[in-house]
Amino acid sequence: MLRERLIQLVMLLVAGAALTGAAMISRPIKSQRVELKLLTVTSDESIAKNPRTVLLQVAPGGLRAPMLSYLWMRSQQLKEDGKFFDAQQLRDLICDLSPHFPGVWAFHAWDMAWNISVATHTPEERWMWVSNGIRLLRDRGLYYNPDNLVLHKELAWIFFSKMGQRTDDMHMTYKRRWAGEMHRVLGAPPFSDSPDTAVEAIRLIVNAPYTLAKLNADAASADFVKRLAGCDVKPDDEFLNYYNLYSGAPLASPPKWLVKEPTDDKDKKIANLMQAEELSDARAKVLAFVRRKVLVEKYRMNPDWMLELMKLYGPMDWRNVNSHAIYWSTLGLHKAEGKGLSGINALNTGRTLLGGLKSLTRTGLVYCTYNPDNPEEPFVDFLPDCRFVEATHREYLKCGRILVKKPSGKPGRLDSSKNMLRDGHITFLSNAIQQMYFGGWEKMARYYYDQIRDEDVLNAKGDIYKRDLHGFIREKRRQSGVPTTEMSSALLTAALRRAYRALAGGNHDDYLRSRALARRVHREYRKSVAGKPRLKPPPFRKIERNFLGIMLVRPRAMGLEVPLITKANLYNALSPTMQQEIYPLVAERLRRQCQAERIDFNTAFPAPAKKN
């Protein structure tokens, strides 16, 4: 009896001691959990918002870790077996079980976008996995870890490397899909040589009201929203479909002749709303509101940040994946600022930014053509864009200055050996100079050539830099080993191609400039071979006509991919004289193509007006 009492007493003491001990360490554990952001269930609000995540945090209790291990193993095993049907759900679950470990999000997003995607062999599947990776990071990973640099970097890296570069054999699919999505939301930026035009277009979105209530504060907008509601259309994602389809806005809609007239009453009413002249102001306001809403809610992008970037770097076209690489890397750096940036991550993120800017100089000009077979995957052309040279140059300089900064804090020389970026900078500028030179921006080319040579800037030494700009270009050409004739013909073709692509895309400025360049090249070449009749080129007009004929009928012969709709756009943008000249050459072939694609030939390629 006594013994039993004794045992009871001892056990009681042990229990008491254990309880006290637990109570003592519970406070530091709790504070550590808060510190390390291991708490999900912090408020009723978070429970209401993410019941699933909260449930997954709490319900498995001590089994969470083994559950995670099992899920992780299964996800990797299934991946090895080439079975991806469950991959996304498994990864969602894994991430939901450990939402505050950025590494987990980063790993699984990377796994989907890079590993699983390449194990599939159709464009649809590829894009699905790449976008799954993007969504996992952007929509969920960043939701739980909004300030994390690693997640921003990974996201930027998918845009820059996976989608933006050419290592993946289906990179064009990603670029086209993304351009399609963004085109749907934002349309094309207005064409202008002045960067401000594009910035102003975004500013409309930035200034749009945040909430529906604010939108409705404006009487005209409220009326428009009401009318929309009368047609069962809400001012959200759905609105964009109708706007793009029926408004006929040159920057957002497919060519008018391609859009079928609405047949049912509802669509007729909607089409009317989208087209009515007297509603254009209200419509523009609602459009800006919807664009803002979709950007923020679906793409989790901050229009203000977009605007800031455009002011800083130039008229970024958001249909270009590189713009998004820049967006996420800069946002990550910005948010992580003052939070103990870990060196390697900051550096890599900075590199992504630089890479994105460099890519923009090569591909920044985007022409997007509606694809009736697959509206989600429009035809897209990316052309070099000199407007980003300056931004890239500045970024190079900025990074270089950081690298050469002396320990004392005094600025160092950019040509010191510490500037690891200097060679890349010079190479970039050399290429950009040639691009500008041949693109007709000679003055700009000269400026950057001086930057290369400037003692206080890059201070490039070497014989080639001792020449003047023409000499430099000639030497560069010589180094590339292309004979003058071929070079001229290539230049001529490139200029014409750019000119007519611009014309088809509605970019008149670029058309005129590029065509002028083509003429100049032709003139120069004619001059240079004046003494050799054998090499004498045909007249420019003839070259231009032949070029157009090829571009309209069999563009593949020039290594071009020109969809029928672009052809139609191009044809309709030609001067009547040129139309008259070209029509007999191409009509028959185009008619057959139209038949194959079930497009009305006479609408797409109307016969030119008869000669007077």
Next chain:
Amino acid sequence: MPANRNNDDVVRTVALTKIFRDFWLREKVAAVQSLDLNIRSGEVYGLLGPNGSGKSTTLKMILGLLYPTRGRVTVFGASPSDVRTKARIGFLPEESYLYPFLNANETLDYYGRLFGQPRRERKRRIGMLLDMVGLTGSAYRRIGEYSKGMQRRIGMAQALINDPDLLILDEPTSGMDPLAARQFKDLIKELSGRGKTLILSSHLLADTEDVCDRVGILFAGELRSEGTLEDLLNRASLTQIVTERLDDTTRDAVRRVLNQADKQVISIESPKDKLEALFLRIVRQAQVRHQTVDSVRTGELAEFLRASPQKTGRMVIEELLAKPETPATATEKPVVPPPSPTIRPKPDSGVIAELMGEAEEAKSPAPQPEETPPPPKIEQRTDKSVNRSVIDELIRGDGSEDR
């Protein structure tokens, strides 16, 4: 089969010994030691002994639920685990070990199936048995909901489903009120009358006394004494005369006559009723008024429980059943009241309630034997030294040795 039904031994044990071992295989308890039993066909054999004396162990060895450590046991000349042997045995365990989720009908059906009875025969027997034990009205109630008495009755029914030649009843009346116990005992007698061999174990001596042809008394695993009740209880040296009440003069006269015959008068007194007889009488009177019952047996004995060719059989039973109600004695038949099985008895007098309570308690302190008579001649088989005082001691032994 009928060959065994004559005077052959139905159960025979030779030097049967059972030693229980603990987890480490150390010998722990010698539950049964060198037991030699011969139970003959048609007899009612009672195994007596206090709790823990080895009665149950012996029965379980006879049933093949336990294996002997040494010695041998045969039932109908074969091993108890032989399936053919078991087909002829009916067993009522000391408690109702029946599936609580089955109803009475399903229970009997299941056990009937285990005997491989064809469907029609099974149905017939189940109907009759349920009728016999008065559970027809509760046939579709789960056994788990049954009262203890009802469970004993369905237990009895399952033991009889195969019309066994050997019926083994372990503490058949335990937990029963005296009325039910009485009816149970009558049933046993009836079955015995139909030629069944019965083995019953009990520590309630009254039970045994009423029904057993032969008893064996076990203590600490050893058979201390065995014989017919006649042999064990008959006091050949005494004569009891029962007359109408005598006045003192007549008594003296009797005394004188006896003295003349050189016989000593040991005692002259008014006979007392046995408590059981009193109880039965009172309850029966109450029953006549209330027509309620909760009895072991309310209906006719199931017809398939076949009659023995040797015994008087059905005629005897019918005769017994037909007997008019007479003042109860220890061996009296109870009146069979009209069946109304679902209604529990409602004794109306406080006396009965008291008696009932007493009857419940009467389980452990066994009824005391009559006042100290001279030792009777006991046929001593296993231990010559066992005498009456040992038995007294045995009988007084309560649950303290119960393991």
Next chain:
Amino acid sequence: MRNIWAVTRQTFIQCARTRIIVVFCLLLAICILGTGFKMTGDGTLKGRIQTFLSYSTSLTQLLLCLVTIFLTTSIITSDIRHKYIFTVASKPLARWQYVLGRWCGVVGLMGLLLIIALGSIYLLSQHLRKQPTRIEREAESGLTQPKKPDLDRLGVENEIFTARDTHLPEPPDIEKVLRKKIKQLIEERGKDNLIRDHINKTVPDKAQAEKMLSHPDTRQQAFDQIESALREQIIEDAHLVRPGKAIVLTFTGLKPASADESLLQIRYKLNPFKSGKTTLAGAWQVVNPDGPTDPPMSRSESAKTTSSFMIAPRFVSEEGRLTVFYFNLQPETIVKIQPRDVVVLQRVGGFESNFARAGLLILIRLMFLAAVSVLFGVFLSFPITSLAVMMIFTVGTISAFLHDATRLPRQGEPSAFEYFSHYLVKGIFIAVPTFSRTSASDLLVDGEYIAPKTLIREYLVTFQQPGTDSGRFWKTINLEIQTGMGLRTLLALAVGWLIFRRRELAGIS
């Protein structure tokens, strides 16, 4: 026989009346309906059906396994604990009949539940099959005209709702190559020189080497060593595709196009050899030895990940042959293709019968678990029995992982602990079956044919891949002979009976 049936029937009733079965049935229904209507997979119809099949069948299996364990264990142990067995055992029922009857009852009930569960899964899968794919949806709504083949639909019909047998490529004739090579070596250097070089290389002691050279036995030994080293080399080489080179894989025993019109699938996994490359550029070309050839199809592949493509049946010759070329287009990386890394799948039967066989695969697990529960239940208490059986179930389920985790390292001498764990796990799986070896749900998801020989393997014994002439080629693959679960079930029941027969049902009372 009758009384076995009586026990079976009784068990059936008993199980059906427990609450646990109601709970499990409810869970089962929730799982099946939930996975059917809630899970979307990767967004494609094929993915959705695969996810549904995978989760519903594996959850069904899991739940039924658990319920089998708990029911069997509880009814057997409660019989003994509550002494119901006294009444039962005193009836003319042999112990083996009791054991068998109990087992049959549980298995019967589980079989019934399995049929119901699989029946609903089947119906649901057919319902899902009728759902439109994305392309079909678009075509219906008139948004786009389907121009390209609907890969999703093709996948659903040709990869899931089918039963496809797996064909391995013909193994290369190693011995022939070896003979050629030896002959060439002997011609070049002479046999004596070969042996001399070999001995000099392996035996540093000169006198010893001389001694060995002079003795014909040791010379023969040395020659054998040369031969076996060469053989290893050739086997290794047979799996390697060097940059710019191709490997030819021939598949035989296929059904020609005239016999079966359905698409074939080639499934492969490429491993970069001693390289960490994650994507591999390569090209595949499928050739009908008697007829049409498609131009090579170049692809960039994810390394170490199974990939596949469809093949039109016209590439199978009338003799059932199909040749596949793989070109390694990497500039530097060697690609290694293990013998089982490239397979061709061809339809051999329908989905329905395969689905039924998948049910048999699940059933054998239930049978086994019921038998083991009986085995332990007849002499242990409920908690211990259920724990023990749960352990066996868990260990069996993660067997593949355990085998992998305790594999002896290829390089270096394994430590004592590694030896211990390796042989411990090996020992455990002598008794415990590897549940993960054949997974019904994996096979269904892939539309893989569950061959009678698979069933035989699961129920009776494992038959190893039939030896070919160059048997040594296959010996590099893990050779295992194992008894199937059916035999283990019988064994467990037999042992259970033996224990139960000797078991005294009544303790001290």
